[in-house]
Amino acid sequence: MRRVVVAGIGQTVFGKFLHRTVRSLAEEALSSALADSGIEAEQIGVTYFANALSGLVTGQETIRGQVALRNTGVMGRPIINVDNACASGSTAFHLAWLAVASGQADVALAIGAEKLTHEDKSVTFGAFASGVDVEERARLQMDAPQGHSVFMDIYAERARRYMASSGATPEDFALVCIKSRQAASTNEWAQFRAPVTAEEVLGSRMISTPLTLNMCSPIADGAAAAILVSEAFAQRLAKPRVYVKASAIVSANQDGLGTTAAERAANAAYEAAGLGPEDIHVAEVHDASAPAEIMLYERLGFAAPGEGVALLRDGVTSVGGRLPVNPGGGLLSRGHPVGATGIAQLIELTTHLRGTAGARQREGARAALAECSGGQLGADSALAAATILTNF
Amino acid sequence: MRRVVVAGIGQTVFGKFLHRTVRSLAEEALSSALADSGIEAEQIGVTYFANALSGLVTGQETIRGQVALRNTGVMGRPIINVDNACASGSTAFHLAWLAVASGQADVALAIGAEKLTHEDKSVTFGAFASGVDVEERARLQMDAPQGHSVFMDIYAERARRYMASSGATPEDFALVCIKSRQAASTNEWAQFRAPVTAEEVLGSRMISTPLTLNMCSPIADGAAAAILVSEAFAQRLAKPRVYVKASAIVSANQDGLGTTAAERAANAAYEAAGLGPEDIHVAEVHDASAPAEIMLYERLGFAAPGEGVALLRDGVTSVGGRLPVNPGGGLLSRGHPVGATGIAQLIELTTHLRGTAGARQREGARAALAECSGGQLGADSALAAATILTNF
Numbered sequence: 001m002r003r004v005v006v007a008g009i010g011q012t013v014f015g016k017f018l019h020r021t022v023r024s025l026a027e028e029a030l031s032s033a034l035a036d037s038g039i040e041a042e043q044i045g046v047t048y049f050a051n052a053l054s055g056l057v058t059g060q061e062t063i064r065g066q067v068a069l070r071n072t073g074v075m076g077r078p079i080i081n082v083d084n085a086c087a088s089g090s091t092a093f094h095l096a097w098l099a100v101a102s103g104q105a106d107v108a109l110a111i112g113a114e115k116l117t118h119e120d121k122s123v124t125f126g127a128f129a130s131g132v133d134v135e136e137r138a139r140l141q142m143d144a145p146q147g148h149s150v151f152m153d154i155y156a157e158r159a160r161r162y163m164a165s166s167g168a169t170p171e172d173f174a175l176v177c178i179k180s181r182q183a184a185s186t187n188e189w190a191q192f193r194a195p196v197t198a199e200e201v202l203g204s205r206m207i208s209t210p211l212t213l214n215m216c217s218p219i220a221d222g223a224a225a226a227i228l229v230s231e232a233f234a235q236r237l238a239k240p241r242v243y244v245k246a247s248a249i250v251s252a253n254q255d256g257l258g259t260t261a262a263e264r265a266a267n268a269a270y271e272a273a274g275l276g277p278e279d280i281h282v283a284e285v286h287d288a289s290a291p292a293e294i295m296l297y298e299r300l301g302f303a304a305p306g307e308g309v310a311l312l313r314d315g316v317t318s319v320g321g322r323l324p325v326n327p328g329g330g331l332l333s334r335g336h337p338v339g340a341t342g343i344a345q346l347i348e349l350t351t352h353l354r355g356t357a358g359a360r361q362r363e364g365a366r367a368a369l370a371e372c373s374g375g376q377l378g379a380d381s382a383l384a385a386a387t388i389l390t391n392f
Numbered sequence: 393m394r395r396v397v398v399a400g401i402g403q404t405v406f407g408k409f410l411h412r413t414v415r416s417l418a419e420e421a422l423s424s425a426l427a428d429s430g431i432e433a434e435q436i437g438v439t440y441f442a443n444a445l446s447g448l449v450t451g452q453e454t455i456r457g458q459v460a461l462r463n464t465g466v467m468g469r470p471i472i473n474v475d476n477a478c479a480s481g482s483t484a485f486h487l488a489w490l491a492v493a494s495g496q497a498d499v500a501l502a503i504g505a506e507k508l509t510h511e512d513k514s515v516t517f518g519a520f521a522s523g524v525d526v527e528e529r530a531r532l533q534m535d536a537p538q539g540h541s542v543f544m545d546i547y548a549e550r551a552r553r554y555m556a557s558s559g560a561t562p563e564d565f566a567l568v569c570i571k572s573r574q575a576a577s578t579n580e581w582a583q584f585r586a587p588v589t590a591e592e593v594l595g596s597r598m599i600s601t602p603l604t605l606n607m608c609s610p611i612a613d614g615a616a617a618a619i620l621v622s623e624a625f626a627q628r629l630a631k632p633r634v635y636v637k638a639s640a641i642v643s644a645n646q647d648g649l650g651t652t653a654a655e656r657a658a659n660a661a662y663e664a665a666g667l668g669p670e671d672i673h674v675a676e677v678h679d680a681s682a683p684a685e686i687m688l689y690e691r692l693g694f695a696a697p698g699e700g701v702a703l704l705r706d707g708v709t710s711v712g713g714r715l716p717v718n719p720g721g722g723l724l725s726r727g728h729p730v731g732a733t734g735i736a737q738l739i740e741l742t743t744h745l746r747g748t749a750g751a752r753q754r755e756g757a758r759a760a761l762a763e764c765s766g767g768q769l770g771a772d773s774a775l776a777a778a779t780i781l782t783n784f
Binding site: 064 | 393413444445447448450451452453454455456458459462463464465466467468469470471472473474475476477480483487490491493494495496519521522523524525526527640641642643644645646656766767768769774775
């Protein structure tokens with residue numbers, strides 16, 4: 001397998017753009033990634049297009065990438081549509097990495113685009129409900145009549161169990177939100193950049209106890225793209241070299257028990273990279289709700305079980321800390337256009353490894369980890385993806 | 393890149409199974425492929441799951457494979473959901489081939505499953521309408537009020553142009569149907585196995601001139617699976633060796649003009665395999681409508697432009713002919729559970745290369761070609777896939 005370089009990155013601002021299309025978002029992210037790389041669209045050998053929920057919002061399914069990119073120079077060559085729920089973008093990135101690593105292509109594009117806003121909010125929430133086993137959903141009467149995604153009830157239940165076992169409090173979850181907004185304040189692509197206070201977070205509308213509105217990742221539209229190339233191809237490019245050191249995807253266990261998907265994905269990536277959690281300088285994790293970020297500190301090996309909260313309270317994971325987590329604002333503040341999220345995480349990490357992350361730069365960053373979970377099966381995520389980038 | 397062996401194949405009967413689920417169909421196909429190969433589910437390193445339209449029929453999207461396979465031994469390891477319209481199964485096969493060829497996995501599963509029947513037929517036809525550019529569909533007022541898939545209007549328009557340029561007649565299209573049913577008569581997995589006459593085909597309900605009902609591929613549910621392994625892994629298996637010699641996917645051209653996707657995909661596969669159309673002994677092609685089969689003879693290089701009809705009339709492409717095309721019955725008679733079709737084509741070809749195709753065996757078959765098109769953009773398919781299998 002060949003070494004693979006992240007040669008170009010680009011994204012749209014994430015936010016609510018009722019009148020923009022998947023195509024318009026995808027075209028903007030692609031143009032931006034091409035400009036960043038100095039590569040022409042015609043040089044892209046294969047495209048992996050990630051989209052999870054727009055089919056149910058817009059009616060466009062099955063040839064989503066070909067439709068979104070039909071006016072661009074990637075046409076003619078293979079376009080493969082992938083969908084792995086919230087980890088769809090990570091999956092596209094994984095396959096693009098594999099295409100280059102295996103020698104199938106010298107230049108591969110991973111692009112995720114999502115259109116979630118709809119005049120009727122129930123259409124959007126209904127789309128999210130396709131990310132669980134729909135038969136199980138019906139059997140367990142999980143459909144949320146309150147006008148929010150069924151996932152927030154799932155996350156709330158996890159949060160309650162974590163509070164009971166760890167001593168974490170709603171104030172800790174508010175701290176995740178405050179930290180997230182601080183990070184996003186310098187991210188021009190983020191949906192929410194204004195600071196929040198603990199009072200505002202705890203006082204915002206209760207969605208599913210203990211999760212208040214501010215603790216839940218928002219509905220967003222947006223797109224993100226990454227161009228991966230072989231090391232030989234990268235010789236002709238000017239950007240600082242960032243490598244895909246490892247990429248792993250796992251699914252839930254058959255019985256839904258045992259080690260979580262997130263933990264197994266991270267362990268597989270650490271092993272493939274020959275690195276451990278102690279080697280990671282900056283991370284982006286799947287904070288679809290605020291408590292999830294703290295739980296992930298433990299699952300990814302950044303903290304021992306039960307000690308994630310201490311890491312947060314001590315500021316270790318804030319911008320300026322030893323191990324900034326979600327320096328781009330995470331799903332909570334950057335926003336969560338589902339199919340784009342996994343790639344947006346890797347874009348943020350790439351800027352740190354290039355040394356171009358500006359005010360939120362993790363100084364001396366050498367290795368970075370992205371983790372993204374997807375969907376829900378029984379007690380675990382349906383899948384998880386972990387990617388390690390390095391600049392050595 | 394390593395050589396890749398088709399180690400196991402299995403499918404369900406294709407047909408209308410209103411009360412079966414995607415999971416039940418997928419589990420049956422997987423069990424059958426495992427039994428055929430002598431491989432255990434736990435040995436499968438990565439799974440590519442193809443489904444195109446069931447999301448709009450059943451509401452289950454985004455983690456389709458994880459939900460369908462949650463009770464099987466493939467769980468825990470990566471499951472990647474792919475969607476490329478009618479070529480979804482071919483795409484899953486392509487990615488499984490790449491995973492093994494690149495050394496990422498020694499054993500990879502390509503599985504396609506589709507649930508299309510619904511008590512309300514308009515739900516099924518509505519799902520098919522997601523396979524074109526939905527904005528273009530609205531602009532061109534392509535939505536079919538007559539109760540059939542929008543694709544049949546597209547195919548009918550192509551057929552009329554082909555009739556004008558080649559002299560093909562509706563009687564020729566009927567001949568494709570007769571040949572298809574004759575082939576399917578010995579295929580225990582086929583949806584339609586009873587013979588038809590020209591009178592019956594031409595006298596069946598007119599769907600979109602010149603296409604009568606019998607000239608259109610039917611609505612079907614079903615699943616198909618193929619297990620691919622490295623040559624080293626295949627040493628321990630008992631089955632005759634069938635190799636994936638080449639696999640190519642292309643998308644429509646940016647301007648929708650120039651050489652068709654089917655032709656470019658086939659040419660790319662021929663070049664990668666070091667073979668030409670004259671080397672192919674048996675083929676499966678995307679006969680979503682009867683005229684398409686004849687046009688594909690020309691696009692795949694089996695006949696010169698305008699001479700496809702002669703090939704058909706002379707019986708060259710019938711079972712027993714020099715180059716049987718769609719010996720398994722094709723989409724017209726085997727049925728067309730969209731995500732499963734591309735893999736079912738490759739299952740049929742594998743049996744010929746193993747020498748186990750029984751009454752419809754192409755004697756002495758050494759090389760076989762499968763072609764599958766997907767979706768529609770402007771005047772061409774949105775994409776096409778071509779795969780060449782050999783037993784040498």
